[in-house]
Amino acid sequence: MEAADRAEQFIPAGLASLRIEADEVDLAVMSAAHQMFWPAIRALLSFDLGDLEAERNPDLSRAPEPT
Amino acid sequence: MSALDLSLRGQAAAIAAGEADAAELLDAALARIEERNPAINAVVATFPEESRAMLAEAPDGPLRGVPVVIKDEWPLPWRAQRFGAAELLAPTAPGESGPYRALRDAGAVIVGVGNMHELGSGSTGNVSVYGAARNPWDTERCPGGSSSGPAAATAAGLVAGAVGADGLGSVRFPAAYCGLTGLKPTFGRAAMSGHHMAAVTTLIVSGPLCADAADCRLLGATLFGEELAAGDAAGLRIGVVRDAVSEDVTPEVREACEMAIEELRSATGGEIREIELANLEAATLAAILIINGESLGGVSPERLNDLNPEVSPINRGFLKYRMLLPAAAIAQAGRIRTLMRRRLAALFADVDVIAWPTIPAVAPPLEAPLVELPSGTQTADQANVRGAALANLTGIPAISVPVGLSSDGLPIALQLQAAWGADALLLDAAEALERANGRRWVDARPPLAQAEPAET
Numbered sequence: 001m002e003a004a005d006r007a008e009q010f011i012p013a014g015l016a017s018l019r020i021e022a023d024e025v026d027l028a029v030m031s032a033a034h035q036m037f038w039p040a041i042r043a044l045l046s047f048d049l050g051d052l053e054a055e056r057n058p059d060l061s062r063a064p065e066p067t
Numbered sequence: 068m069s070a071l072d073l074s075l076r077g078q079a080a081a082i083a084a085g086e087a088d089a090a091e092l093l094d095a096a097l098a099r100i101e102e103r104n105p106a107i108n109a110v111v112a113t114f115p116e117e118s119r120a121m122l123a124e125a126p127d128g129p130l131r132g133v134p135v136v137i138k139d140e141w142p143l144p145w146r147a148q149r150f151g152a153a154e155l156l157a158p159t160a161p162g163e164s165g166p167y168r169a170l171r172d173a174g175a176v177i178v179g180v181g182n183m184h185e186l187g188s189g190s191t192g193n194v195s196v197y198g199a200a201r202n203p204w205d206t207e208r209c210p211g212g213s214s215s216g217p218a219a220a221t222a223a224g225l226v227a228g229a230v231g232a233d234g235l236g237s238v239r240f241p242a243a244y245c246g247l248t249g250l251k252p253t254f255g256r257a258a259m260s261g262h263h264m265a266a267v268t269t270l271i272v273s274g275p276l277c278a279d280a281a282d283c284r285l286l287g288a289t290l291f292g293e294e295l296a297a298g299d300a301a302g303l304r305i306g307v308v309r310d311a312v313s314e315d316v317t318p319e320v321r322e323a324c325e326m327a328i329e330e331l332r333s334a335t336g337g338e339i340r341e342i343e344l345a346n347l348e349a350a351t352l353a354a355i356l357i358i359n360g361e362s363l364g365g366v367s368p369e370r371l372n373d374l375n376p377e378v379s380p381i382n383r384g385f386l387k388y389r390m391l392l393p394a395a396a397i398a399q400a401g402r403i404r405t406l407m408r409r410r411l412a413a414l415f416a417d418v419d420v421i422a423w424p425t426i427p428a429v430a431p432p433l434e435a436p437l438v439e440l441p442s443g444t445q446t447a448d449q450a451n452v453r454g455a456a457l458a459n460l461t462g463i464p465a466i467s468v469p470v471g472l473s474s475d476g477l478p479i480a481l482q483l484q485a486a487w488g489a490d491a492l493l494l495d496a497a498e499a500l501e502r503a504n505g506r507r508w509v510d511a512r513p514p515l516a517q518a519e520p521a522e523t
Contacts, residue, residue: 014391018368022387029384030391036449037388040352041396044403047349054401055408060269060462061255062487063412064405 005042007034071095075133075227075282082132089132089176093122096134096178100225103515107201107210109219110136110179117145121176130289131174136181136220136229139197141166141261141273143177148263151183151195151213153377156366156386157263164261166230166273166290173289181216181229186362186382189213190240190451191436194379199433202244203513204477208430209447211241217276218245224516227277228286232262234271234358236455239467242276243425243480246469246511248497249276250283253487254462257290267361270354270459279509280468280497287490300495303337306418308344312454315442316427323471323479324424327500331422334503335496340418347457350407353400354456359389360397366390408461415486420496422483425467426451429477458484466493468500469508478508 011030015022022030055064070078070087081087097115104110118134125131141164142148148159170177182200184192192215193199200215202208203223210219214231218241221229231238233251242249257273259265275286288295305328307313314321332339363386371387378386414421427450428438436447458465463484471479481500485493501509 011388011391015387018390019372020368020387020390021372022384025380026384026387029381030388033385033388037352037355037392040348041356041392044349044352044356044399045393045396047346047399047403049399049402049406052402052406054398055405058269058405058408058462059255060487061253062462063415064408067409 007031078133107219109216111197112180125174128174134178138181140232151185154375165258169258184212187213193433203515211244213237238274242467244430246478249467251465253464280494284494295491298495300335300499303335304418306342306421313423324481327470327481330503334499351456353403354460356400420483425480425482429473464490468497
């Protein structure tokens with residue numbers, strides 16, 4: 001994950017793997033987005049939720065079923 | 068006073084009683100758009116012929132003959148939505164959307180399409196293929212987004228009500244910036260068919276933007292296809308959270324919202340309870356990740372390489388960045404959603420509503436949508452979304468109500484959130500608050516709307 005922390009590595013590698021073209025403006029926007037989102041995404045991924053499983057096809061118009 | 072300056076329900080009642088002529092009202096709305104819209108760029112399309120045809124065929128419904136604006140997010144039989152962008156990632160075509168049918172069947176007349184933040188991706192409304200919409204309270208300020216046009220049109224008195232959409236606060240932000248009442252319904256309750264993401268979204272809902280709660284009740288019931296019965300919100304248990312959503316806000320916002328919460332408590336004979344709601348930051352990110360995944364589903368890299376060059380640079384770059392986000396993060400977001408839904412279900416056993424500011428700071432300048440908060444300078448998008456995403460993530464309803472004006476004359480708003488299906492309670496609470504403050508804020512009108520406050 002540490003390599004992904006650095007926009008200059010994460011973004012070109014990701015773009016190359018998906019064959020997405022990007023110009024300098026795209027890269028500047030992506031770098032700013034990475035700085036904004038990546039630390040929070042890392043924190044989210046390491047958030048210990050124990051054995052909590054996501055609801056399958058949750059009915060979002062209602063409260064969750066009691067566990 | 069023009070009938071156009073009546074409330075939404077006032078216009079409906081006047082037409083039903085024969086005190087106002089619906090054809091004259093439509094002409095007045097079209098003339099008002101011509102007169103005031105150049106200053107705010109709220110309405111991006113009018114179609115007098117189709118509007119007159121809607122009026123000619125209008126059934127005797129609760130909104131018969133009442134002009135409304137609909138966001139550029141749904142197709143109409145004569146116009147495909149553009150989503151505020153030069154190009155959408157999904158195909159669109161003219162057609163009968165759910166909100167269109169709901170409005171038509173209620174007898175309403177769609178008089179125009181409302182501007183919106185490009186691709187629904189911002190809380191400010193300053194980026195759009197049509198050019199920025201502007202805030203009627205100060206045309207150099209953001210009107211809020213993404214339902215920028217519906218809000219600005221309603222606040223400026225072009226119409227008395229408009230239909231917006233809310234995927235991450237997009238009804239509530241512009242309602243707050245423009246001094247309106249805006250309801251984000253419980254997920255799945257309001258008409259959504261025809262939206263280009265209707266089949267995949269688990270966050271986006273349609274919702275009304277009006278001057279006050281009674282008008283939102285009327286337009287909301289139209290979108291819901293069912294009555295939103297009025298109650299009195301007696302004994303309201305108000306949950307407040309001591310967290311960044313209520314504390315990392317400007318002093319003026321904090322003061323106005325705290326005063327409004329106390330007024331609401333007093334008016335309902337209720338009580339204020341401090342509650343714990345941890346991990347709001349994770350919930351916000353989870354909602355962003357989920358909506359990213361849903362909006363990019365089925366989009367190929369080649370598609371992004373061929374993107375219309377007129378899509379704004381910020382959205383072009385951001386779309387490409389979003390393609391790189393790991394699937395594991397979206398899976399984790401689903402688990403956070405379950406966690407927060409369970410927490411809310413437990414909390415709503417103890418409180419009826421949860422209250423915090425809709426926006427941490429008043430509308431920022433169009434040219435630089437930044438806000439100064441106790442924690443420092445942030446983009447308005449960053450600051451706004453943290454108070455809005457929970458309702459979309461979990462499906463609960465929320466409402467934004469005006470509760471003050473800043474020292475520079477810009478609206479301040481309080482958000483109330485309630486349990487799934489308690490949309491009517493939110494409207495009851497908003498009305499109780501209006502009564503408590505003597506309708507001071509819902510009757511306030513921006514400089515651009517020079518007419519007298521609407522009589523109800």
